[in-house]
Amino acid sequence: MTAQEFAAWQEALDWSDAEAARQLRCHRSQVARWRAGTKIPGPVERLCELLTAADRGTESASRS
Numbered sequence: 001m002t003a004q005e006f007a008a009w010q011e012a013l014d015w016s017d018a019e020a021a022r023q024l025r026c027h028r029s030q031v032a033r034w035r036a037g038t039k040i041p042g043p044v045e046r047l048c049e050l051l052t053a054a055d056r057g058t059e060s061a062s063r064s
Contacts, residue, residue, distance in 0.1 A: 001045040003037040009048050010035070013055055023051055 001009075010020050010031070017035075021028045024047060034040050 001040045001048065003035055003040075006040055006048070007035050009052065013052070024048075 010017075013020075015023065017028045017031045020031045024031070024044060026044075034044075
């Protein structure tokens with residue numbers, strides 16, 4: 001996951017840096033570093049995928 005992909009992921013979920021940090025269990029400054037280009041670890045990338053899937057599940061459930 002690139003910094004651009006991470007930023008797009010965060011924006012797609014409409015999460016602030018504080019909310020992304022809360023969901024990823026890290027500090028807001030780490031979220032800012034990832035957005036700025038620091039290498040994103042594989043487990044964090046996977047967690048992003050899982051959080052996206054969970055968000056989509058919530059959206060589809062609320063539309064039913």
